[in-house]
Amino acid sequence: MTILDKIVAHKKIEVAARKELLSVQDLEGRPLFDKEPVSAKSWITSPNRSGIIAEFKRQSPSKGLINGTAKVSDVAEGYYKAGASAMSVLTDQEFFGGTVDDLLAARSVSPVPIIRKDFIVDEYQIIEAKSIGADFILLIASCLTPEESKHYATLARNLGLQILLEVHDEQELEAHVCDKMDLIGVNNRNLKTFEVSIETSIRLAELIPNEYVKVSESGISNIENIKELKKYGYQGFLIGENFMKTEDPAKAAIDFMKQL
Template identity: 40%
Template sequence: MTFLSNILIEKEKEVKILKEQYQQQNYRNIKQEKSMYQTFMESSTMNIIAEIKRASPSKGEINVEVNPVEQAEQYATYGANAISVLTDTPFFKGSIEDLRVVRNTVDLPILCKDFIIEEIQINRAKDYGANVVLLIAAALPKQRLKELFDYAYSIDLEVLLEVHNETELMIALEIGAKIIGINNRDLKTFTVDLSVTQELAKLVNRNDILLIGESGIRNREDVEKMMEAGVRGVLVGETLMRSENLKETLKDLKIEFK
């Protein structure tokens, strides 16, 4: 069993309960003047998706006691361009409630980071204030990915479609993804290698695709590698969650495009 397969087994159980119990909420959902895609494509500096991440299967506890309101306020104050909220509970110690309180705190685009396998999860993400949802190519067959991708856009959510290899990248492009996250972490083994983004980005020769580098980005040097690869945004979790000076850490990562 891989990390990903274990997570998906638990997610199926969670979704079954969600289908039985979830009722539509009426939480505030901010309509962005500009989408995350537009904002990132027009930016003159590297875009940072700052993540609220309490724990992970590979690292264990990172910052379980984090106050998501305070963390989100600092992210927004110190220059994050979007906020990712991990809402998975069993493996990442997050919750959908984290997303709700972050939405009520900041006006930045919010990514609901979870293992989405059903439309009801997308509905809930929108209800709680997400602007963007994550779909993971490794988690679903192509046809199911396409169905969920189209559904998200039909209810005015953007999709960050995550890939890890050339096959998944080609699927993302065929589906019509405009925001493609290249995950340097292999979700089957959880090993991290920044060259994954560097190599896969070479295969994308379209100027209308927004590439996001994910996982293993710790410092300015890593961001420079991502920029040289053609990435316009990076998703940073653990580095920010462990930082003792968020202002300086974010300043270090927000380098200008050359």
């Protein structure tokens, strides 16, 4: 069993438990459920922003603890001031040390579009994402059947949320892309081996239809990576560990984006 298999298996148990605590009706009654989502596509493609989706991530299965002291609200404010086009907030607790409260905290201080980064395996998580103020969601092709990804994308769209579909290879891209998706993210990290190479994004670039915003994820550690990826049509760049591994992620983001 791969780490991805373990995460998905645990996620299904976790979601079942969350349903027992809060019903869909409870989620729909939260104040943020009626908030109009911010367009991630507009912010990421804006010439006035950096194109960077800056991530808040405490830990990961491959790296262990990345940052155990950073305060999410401070980091969120810093990312916005740095010029981030969007913010990614991990809400998986078991493997990444995140919670939905992290996203709520980021939402309270930052106007940028926020993605709920989690392993979505149930409709409930999408409704929950809307209820905590997320603007777009992540659908990971490796975790879903093509039918599931299209169904979840349709539900998200009906709630006003945009969708970032994450793929790792040609087969996932061909099988999962549909007209309900907004952004296509190529994860340069192999979720089975955790090896990283931006060559994955370069290889898949020409296969992504132009109507989708192209996002490169993972392994982006310098400005040269971004310049190279822009040549292949990428407009979004998800960066997490590069900022979070420092003592002050907000300052690291500001210093990095100044170079752009």
